[in-house]
Amino acid sequence: MSGIDTAALLTSLAAGLGAAVAVLLAAFAVGARTGLHRVVDVAWGLAFCAVAGTGYALSAGYGDPGRRLLALLLVLVWGLRLSAHIWHRGRGHPEDPRYARMLSRVPPERRTRYALRMVYGLQAGIVWLVALPVQVALFVPRAPGALAWTGTALWAVGLLFEAVGDRQLSRFRADPANRGRVLDSGLWRYTRHPNYFGDACVWWGLFLLATDVPIGWAALVSPLLMTYLLVNGSGKPMLERQLGSTKPGYPAYVARTSGFLPLPPRRPRP
Template sequence: MNGVAFAVNLAATLAAALAVLVAAFAVGLRTGRHRGVDIAWGLGFAAVALDGYGLSAGHGDAGRRALVTVLVVIWAVRLSAHIARRSRGAPEDPRYAAMLAEAPAGGERWYALRKVYLLQAGILWFVSLPVQAAQYLPDRLGPAAWAGTVLWAVGLFFEAVGDRQLARFKADPTNRGRVMDRGLWRYTRHPNYFGDACVWWGLFLFAAQDPIGWAFLPSVLLMTWLLAYGSGKPLLERQMRESKPGWAAYAARTSGFFPLPPRRGPSRAG
């Protein structure tokens, strides 16, 4: 790996991530809602991957560069499109409303810029480091990359199918107030978050073929932590406990993250 070229790449991809999130901030100010940052989250990953693909020309293996970039863009565009459809006409996300309620009087917009947009730009850039490294590796695609592609596909399946099943469930008025416990949601309370983790572990394997790729293990660990213990699963489950009467029983029989057969009898959720 060309260290100088990769350092230039890191600066350029950080600028790309910041550009996408600052643009989303401008939209948020105009609409008065900051939930659009979730749409920009996926688009930011796509921008970083495409930027890295262009800058890595002549440095990394062409097949590896192309495949890892395509996988990121497919995942990112699907996610952003799904969130855009789900958010159409919806009020402010409770997570951001609660966060911005803590802003000092008169400083709400700059608080939002720092705590919501710039923070997410930095996180998505850091999480994408294995992808950027993979784009600069000179070796041809090997078993680790193909295993990563399979794991990515498993993750995309859980995300896309889980999201589709939940959308259909919510669209049925007879399900109002009920907990989704069908399809993939029967085996894990968060098939979309589990799928997201699989996607990023799969992309990490593209870099892990080379020993230098393991230096970026903290990136995928951070993403997994955010999904399972940070801003993903815990915040959503807190909302569900408060709004869905059947949530406790569902959580007692259904795995919290990894897909497992439903439990029988009283048990604590995993």
Template sequence: MTGLPWAAFAANLAVAAGAAFAVMLITFAVARVKGVHRLVDIAWGTAFTAVALTTCALSAGYGDDGRRILVTAATAVWGLRLSVHIARRGRGHGEDDPRYARMLAKAPGSRDAYALRTVYLLQGGLVWLISLPVQVAQYAAVPLGASAVAGGLLWATGCVFESVGDFQLARFKADPDHKGRVMDRGLWGWTRHPNYFGDFLVWWGLFLLACGTMQSAAVAVVSPLVMSYLLIYGSGKRLLENHLADRPGYAAYTARTSGFLPLPPRRRPHPEDHRS
């Protein structure tokens, strides 16, 4: 079999959507009790993991076993690491995310109902859409080939880039001497968003892992395109930089540091540029 088993794949799409929305709805229930809607960020990676595990179970007997296991493991490693990192980062901080504070402040009527519609259900839909390579790959019956090797290397590079960037930032912020200073060390000296760039590589890598056939590639390509748009122009880079634009020292940091793709700093930073 070289094409996708369309009937089985269509059924998988429906069940995968159920898995993604189930994670979001459970998270909404917990967040409503705690009064902290930023918990949805923790659910993002977990929802992708749920979709991958669900698809792996449903695709047994259809796709190549090596590809099924590889894609499921890659998605789970990325998703669970991200969820754990966000949970640790936000521990004990309450509802201090400016995105959700602004969103809830303009809620017409019930804040919880507004959050459910505009955050949880929207993110559940995005998880389903962006996870298309994860779903498609597990129904591709052709053995792993050159595109899978390239995809695995790209995924690994992105995962390392994202993990190292998150670790460096967390360690920097944990030092009281760094309070009021802009992080521009390590990977953050080469790109203002090493975590987003890592995500970018991860999803293009998963797309290549899905490219067992032309059919699977055609279905899956929407995912990295949507993720790239979100990371660069949507809720990722653009939104964060708008929030940080007025912070003292940030303008100097942006002047010397690449906005997305890792590049050498334009000049050596002056100590005064770190102040905020």
């Protein structure tokens, strides 16, 4: 593994899974008590921070100190910002329609166990899998090189798209005059999902931090999975179905605006 201590990495991977499960179980306890399972979205970013923090502690003496600190800080900045944003956005709101629909498929007496398995348990596994590049990068004994700094730059682009896109949307929604309207200015003029595009860039960037050793390339599954979930899974398709049924101008916005990659708006067809 080009200098990576296999036994130490495997121990860290197991501990990282335990950290993700612990955070999601704590979120489940809150969700079961309040009846609002949207808390899992707040726990999402925190779970990544827990996995990275666990790996950072266990990689001491194995990975390069500079690379370890870089990987940890990138995950903490991304995860804490995302969790804080989702918590602030969801305060005082009812259950997320996605989870309400999911849980409505099973009898009331089975919903709590179903949520534990299909909402919290599933997300704990996804967090661990998506975080593989970070867990590997923490054990790379080399100082950050060209690939790592390229990944850091890509991470910064992604964080900018996420943070600016979320800010623009929050300000748009806060204005009562925009009720029922579609945000099509700022970053939202060039992509219907600047925050999802930014999220994908973040994880492709973090993947590059692990690619200075051959085993790091095996973590390619991480950015591929995250991008798939954002574009074809629980991200873009579910949100667009909801917006298409609630905002009259959304079909026209879809016709002229790129679905993921930032591109100039398309001209309307005659």
